[in-house]
Amino acid sequence: MTSPFRTAEGGRIDRATTLEFTFDGQTHTGHPGDTLASALLAAGRHQVATSIKLGPPRGIAAAWAEDPGGLVQIEEPFPEPMLLATTVELHDGLVAHGLPGQGRLAEISDSARYDAVHHHVDVLVVGAGPAGLAAALTAARSGARVALVDDQSEAGGSLLSGTDRLDGGPALEWVAAAVAELAGHPEVLHLQRTTAFGSYDDGFVLALERRTDHLGTAAPKHVSRQRVWRLRARSVVVATGAHERPVVFSDNDRPGTMLAGAARTFLHRYGVLPGRQAVVFTTNDSAYDAALDLHRAGVRVQAVVDARPAGSPRREECERAGIRVLSGAVVTGTQGVERITHARVAAFADGEVGAVSAIACDVLLVSGGWNPAVHLFSQARGRLRYDEALGAFLPAEELDGLSVTGAAAGVFDLAGCLTDGQRVARAALTALAVPPPGEDRLPTAPEPVAPAAPLVLWRVPDTSGAGGHTSFVDLQRDATVADIERAVGAGLRSIEHIKRYTTIGTAHDQGKTSGVLTSGITAELLGVPVQATGTTTFRPPYTPVAFAALAGRDRGRLFDPERVTSLHDWHVAAGAVFEDVGQWKRPRHYPRPGEDMEAAVLRECAAARTGVGLLDGSTLGKIDVQGPDAAVLLDRLYTNLMSSLKVGSVRYGVMCGVDGMVIDDGTVLRLAEDRFLLLTTTGGAAKVLDWMEEWAQTEWPDLRVHCTSVTEQWNTFPVVGPRSRDVIGAVFPQVDVANEAFPFMTWRDATLDGVPVRLARISFSGELAFEVYVNPWYGVAVWERLLEAGRPYGITPYGTETMHVLRAEKGYPIIGQDTDGTVTPHDLGMAWAVSKKKPDFVGKRSFARQANQDPLRKQLVGLLPVDRRTVLPEGSQIVELHADGQLPPPPVPMLGHVTSSYRSAELARPFALALVKGGRSRIGDTVHVPVDGTLVPVEVTGSVLVDPEGARRDG
């Protein structure tokens, strides 16, 4: 296909290279430097898609991210939905099609890389237009550390879209010199194709760099596709320019209707004519440049329609060029089918529209003024004020460490932008105590011509008979003036409510063209000042950011750290099924061929209860507590007495919060007078360390004690079961493992081939058991020695599921599973672990509170399903039937819930632990648990179901 609308020369495109792309199944060509939109316009195509709700055609209405119309789906090189044709840089082989507001995510995983970089600077300048470049040059010349980011493919900002001159030459020559100078400063980072999309506290700005998107299939695989820059600046200079604002009129959505400034961009930057016959509709002087530039480029400009009764001083310039200027006139509507054929024009005075006549055109250029792009300022909580003359919102205050310059601050002439950029940068440097540069020359810009005052016109009265239903405010949402009228009619006053009622400003463009229009139209309808209506809140991101880019490298296995013990490879080789416990990967069970979990767990449990089992308990939290006052700290934090523990002995302990509720439990080994090793739950390790450090630092800084996590310094292998003594005795022949010599709740040091090993008689199963502690470097070797020695007794590795069954059979609670932060040690039946001798410990005073004395508190009990078959689902509610066997009327009182539930090999039936109101007084009662719509009768028992007299622990 040819490009009939491409100019003969000019533009920032590389005409020597031709790129081929496919849009809606048709092949087109373009050049490097084109966007998809400019290449489509060069082919004479305005329509990109159809509208999301109403279905009429929609076209390219702007030249960059503010375009509300031209949404596309990329198919090649990788499917990506909801991009704007105006911001997709053209590359060879691009395949895309238009989207009616809804795209399709790729069904395959994105193989591209995404990453993030942290960068700290003195001054961050956002926007490389004239104001931003001037600011960046001043900051760079001072020697400060500077970052300059800009969202376009090259620097220049508005200068890329015009014919401005600086120092007597083309302004872009100055831009090139400025970029070259910045490149010569070693402390300057200059990034193009990088959109600052969020501005946060203390100079924190997030920016997205599109690194390879413009290369298409030629993108090198080793380079990340997009990069999030996490920029921290002592001072931020926002030089983000302005968005042109349309005027709303009937049928303003017809393809061929475009912002006037966008037409200049397509002409000067891309060498593309937006049409052959243009009508320009404006409320201000800026659109005269578009009219004159297009005229010079060969477009027949049919008329400039200026809503201002007095028109513009530039009228003569147009008339000399043979362009008709209609002052005091408006465009009231458009005609055409898939593309505009006529603009309907009428005289306009005092808000009244006169007789309408049609002017033929294939493109209608509109300018309703300019909205400063105050997004980053507003995101940083800067207040805005409405400027009556501009009809736009401007920064209303100075923020610490963030300043706004250029068009974003309402400065619209080139000379003013340059001097303002320099001024703002110098002020920022002064605030940072960096001496501003001595030599800091600005280029000479032509003397600005004061423009005639713009007219603030939000909408042209609808004389089409459509009642505002075809006067589009937000083209992407198909939201019209009639929708705002309906919202106001429904009683809505807040602009935030009107946004949500009409959905205006909620599409991909987030209201870049429609937001201020909505404020203005709403204020008109309500008869209040626009300042009173205000704007909706500006929130990041400024433009859409892909989740993949935000995720960066934190995807898949790198999303969250995985912690594994030194035995992990052995577990994998043994066929373990893993479960996540916090960040740990723990073997849940080791199924043999043909076994499901139930069968494997029954086998593993039987081995531990009748022979010997082996567990990798290395994930248990371990805290080394050292110092002359170590025992004092433990006495204050555990409910029981730790200072009386003898060196060489072990004690079980419970920790409570100040509210008296259990927060963790575990065993404590006294290693020396001034040294303890604390074992915590796997999930509670970090929390317990935090808790101990908090008290030691904030309440008792006088205590000479230090706490250190040693979780990963020790492997822990419980060897469990009646034959465990045989196994330990065989592996450690020098240790006297007899009960008298090595009693329950004591520990001994031993060595294995010179490697220090610690042995402890601790049992989390009720069986005779030894825990083996060893440096993880030797973990696998020691584990294999234990397996070898246990082979004659059928030693069986078991996982967390079996561990749970064994501990639950003994009524040992898991803190956080059988408790929920409202459970005291007494509720758990652990009054024996609460010291009556100590005058105080954390939580003690709360036990005396009335609520904690209530006999109807939920208490931990056992449950045995009467049918001996049902495994009660954990979390099931417990209810009580009336004497007549009927369920009480709803709401049925809940007695409590099932906290742990398993099938027991030892009991040959399922059992459960539960928290039940007044549970211990209900032992022997039958209560009911609803399971799958039926009420299962269960007997309440004590929480210890296996070996309640504790006969097995010594073997």
Added chain:
Amino acid sequence: MQLIECPWCGPREEVEFHYGGQAHVPYPDHPAEVSDEEWAHYVFFRDNTKGRFAERWCHSAGCRRWFNAIRDTATYRFESVHRLDAPQPHATELARSRRSTAP
């Protein structure tokens, strides 16, 4: 993301810190001797100040030290940070209202 000044490490990003609630709420010297109501005030009651507030913070992903700060709860701005072993200039001025409301 805010920067918080750790008195030991200097300014660090807020994700490195852990909030510890109101400062200068001491553990009672003799818990057994206080009334249920006084104890409940210690355990459960904290001020909900709009404006300047004395708080505890911990640089939990850094030096792991606790420190006190004066922060404006409306603007989030930190006015000052104080090591626990340093004078606490605003401790009395910003002391919790419990003292005046408790029986």
